[in-house]
Amino acid sequence: MSREIFIAGYLLIAATAAGIQAAARLTGRIPTLGETVSAVNRTWMGRWTLCALWLWAGWHFFVRAQWG
Amino acid sequence: MNETEGPGLRRAGWTALPAAAAFAWAATSLRPFTGPALAVTLLTGVCILAIGARLPPADAGGRVLGLGAARGWLAVVLALAAWEWAAFVQLPRAENPTLSSLANEIFDSHLIRTAGFVLWMAAGLGIARR
Numbered sequence: 001m002s003r004e005i006f007i008a009g010y011l012l013i014a015a016t017a018a019g020i021q022a023a024a025r026l027t028g029r030i031p032t033l034g035e036t037v038s039a040v041n042r043t044w045m046g047r048w049t050l051c052a053l054w055l056w057a058g059w060h061f062f063v064r065a066q067w068g
Numbered sequence: 069m070n071e072t073e074g075p076g077l078r079r080a081g082w083t084a085l086p087a088a089a090a091f092a093w094a095a096t097s098l099r100p101f102t103g104p105a106l107a108v109t110l111l112t113g114v115c116i117l118a119i120g121a122r123l124p125p126a127d128a129g130g131r132v133l134g135l136g137a138a139r140g141w142l143a144v145v146l147a148l149a150a151w152e153w154a155a156f157v158q159l160p161r162a163e164n165p166t167l168s169s170l171a172n173e174i175f176d177s178h179l180i181r182t183a184g185f186v187l188w189m190a191a192g193l194g195i196a197r198r
Contacts, residue, residue: 002163020140036138055113065100067175
């Protein structure tokens with residue numbers, strides 16, 4: 001039961017993100033995900049943080065994984 | 069039309085997709101927790117960042133929004149972090165899945181793993197490009 005609740009939570013968060021993205025594209029009053037990432041990327045620390053997170057994600061999901 | 073991106077760059081991206089997919093298939097064939105998997109992933113990361121930094125910057129469409137306008141996205145990130153943490157501190161993992169454990173299940177399929185690697189490379193290009 002707990003598993004279904006956690007997965008439902010992840011799906012709800014994903015649906016919320018999709019809703020914000022759709023609202024951003026339709027209204028233009030809030031930034032899209034891409035515009036938000038670009039804004040973070042404009043700062044020195046944000047850029048290094050994003051690059052580090054991205055490299056970590058590759059290592060985590062494709063090197064330190066438990067598939068196969 | 070995106071002035072800074074241009075049709076040429078977009079066409080080059082689509083042209084490179086089959087080669088990127090073939091490379092991703094090979095890269096994700098390597099067994100996890102091995103030196104070759106680590107070397108290929110890290111070298112790919114470094115190359116992607118180097119290539120992305122040389123690409124022209126993406127067009128912001130004339131809109132420059134401050135981070136303050138991104139409160140909704142911050143809320144999404146915080147909610148995801150809280151939910152992930154709630155799952156992480158509980159066991160057994162099968163009943164309390166984290167994103168990583170769910171990814172392990174999904175990435176059991178080599179095809180999906182390949183698609184994930186291609187998306188990871190594309191995201192890196194986007195980040196490095198600004």
